[in-house]
């Protein structure tokens with residue numbers, strides 16, 4: 197790797213608040229202040245009016261490698277992440293082979309390192325092969341070079357209560373966390389979309405809110421009982437928000453995430469049977485959208501995570517019940533959060549730094565991420581211009597897959613600059629080869 | 631009308647127009663030469679991903695009586711069952727020069743997708759998609775009913791009529807299409823089913839819902855439409871404890887049928903589970919119009935193909 201260049205970012209709004217200059221040198225933030233002197237050889241970039249944030253951290257990304265390279269690779273997925281303003285992603289374990297051994301998680305971490313677009317933190321599977329039957333060697337993954345701290349069977353739910361309890365207990369010794377995909381498998385056999393008025397009309401098998409809420413309720417009680425921390429992936433219903441709120445009031449160590457698509461889209465989108473809107477958990481109702489926005493605004497929901505789930509075109513160009521579940525999200529996430537939360541004054545840019553960088557970094561134990569914009573922090577920085585708008589076109593996305601539910605929508609904000617460990621990875625929306 | 635996908639796409643005027651054309655078709659079928667030259671030179675493809683001999687034959691007869699060529703493209707033994715996608719099949723049919731595609735699929739939305747995904751330009755007729763809709767079934771049911779309740783009135787709706795639909799509403803595309811069409815034409819609809827077979831969210835439908843068959847029949851409806859209990863679709867199980875218990879509470883038994891007013895008609899879209907949702911002697915009895923529904927099916931499907939394909943019909947529509 198080449199040594200990081202010296203950059204002086206002139207006039208950006210730190211956390212969207214006060215204007216200041218930021219000097220990046222040697223892979224760190226060297227100085228923050230007004231009218232900073234540009235050192236010899238420094239490149240000065242005028243970022244007047246742009247918002248400066250710590251680089252974004254995604255706790256829930258499907259990079260698909262190994263095994264799903266026709267949908268995404270570590271290389272293409274981390275390029276997409278950089279374009280979205282991310283400097284770290286947590287790569288989910290549902291690959292082929294499953295990321296359930298030290299060998300596989302080290303391979304993924306190494307691939308991320310050599311791609312160089314952002315930090316890749318592998319998530320380890322909770323159970324062998326995601327089969328929900330016996331624990332994977334969690335300690336081996338934690339003490340491997342990949343230093344795994346987040347464990348998840350995402351895509352599948354750890355539905356056996358005894359196994360879930362043991363997993364929660366086991367990861368305490370190395371400060372790990374179980375990230376649960378809350379979905380009761382029996383209540384969702386064959387389920388195709390949120391169960392409600394729209395599913396009744398369309399004749400698609402319903403995916404009831406209770407299938408998510410009942411698992412979350414059980415898990416917060418288990419986490420409380422054994423004194424472990426629990427992370428709830430992509431919660432999607434008003435009832436789930438209520439349960440998390442209840443648990444936090446009781447001091448239970450639970451954190452929760454919401455996806456950008458659940459902040460915006462509803463089950464009404466399913467009416468055209470376009471499988472780009474097919475996702476797990478399913479798109480819910482407008483009342484649920486309002487509830488998750490409110491939960492994110494009041495801190496009940498801790499973070500926004502993308503659940504970026506790329507799929508090749510023929511997995512989506514099908515009858516609804518035969519199509520794959522999932523949506524791409526890395527390259528649109530911040531625009532969605534800006535339009536649904538910031539532009540409606542439900543979150544400030546400082547809050548955005550918290551929910552998309554600082555807290556996900558803390559949950560994932562990413563020491564170099566989500567750090568304050570001050571001298572001595574690693575130079576993981578996003579400069580975001582909230583003023584321009586863009587019409588979403590997956591053809592210009594870096595992701596290998598095209599399954600964005602936001603295609604054709606005009607969304608606010610543009611990535612001016614992503615800096616990962618002092619290296620500029622994206623400039624004015626375009627990737628900068630290293 | 632470019633396609634026939636969902637009753638929800640139809641206006642009352644369009645529905646009446648199809649029914650009136652079906653009456654006209656019925657009259658032509660009483661002549662000695664039944665074949666009309668209307669669709670000479672056009673090719674209608676029956677694309678059946680789900681086995682349904684009766685529906686396929688009905689569409690085939692309708693197309694042939696309008697002098698169209700018919701190609702049957704069924705799932706069994708074709709590339710469809712070897713994993714070829716709906717998209718590839720559609721592109722093939724487009725390249726072959728099909729003029730219309732009649733599609734039956736176990737997947738809700740399959741017909742909608744064929745019509746709107748941009749794979750094929752031709753008119754699409756939905757011959758049943760999953761548990762979503764079966765619009766020609768609703769049209770033939772309405773056609774049959776109207777002949778009994780509004781005889782000699784080809785432009786009439788069903789204003790003021792009361793229809794009770796009984797059984798496995800959850801899995802029934804027939805019920806969904808009929809609720810929409812009957813209410814579009816002014817009828818009042820009551821759905822009767824055990825609670826687990828009423829879809830969550832159906833309370834928004836424009837009909838009444840009750841769990842009590844005898845209470846509904848006691849209102850003296852003009853027609854009782856029995857639905858087939860689709861046990862093959864009941865994944866997860868437990869919708870009702872036993873066939874016997876279902877039959878006792880929700881079956882149209884001889885005694886229940888005997889208590890109905892004389893003018894009440896009994897309907898069933900077929901195929902029937904005799905002795906389960908409907909007693910055999912009721913199905914064959916004097917108030918049953920079940921056999922007539924089958925012949926209505928051909929007239930209605932002729933009318934639908936006519937509206938979508940006949941040159942003069944399309945010019946009328948402009």
Ligand SMILES: [Zn+2]
Pocket residue numbers: 350351352377429430476477
């Ligand atoms: Zn998940």
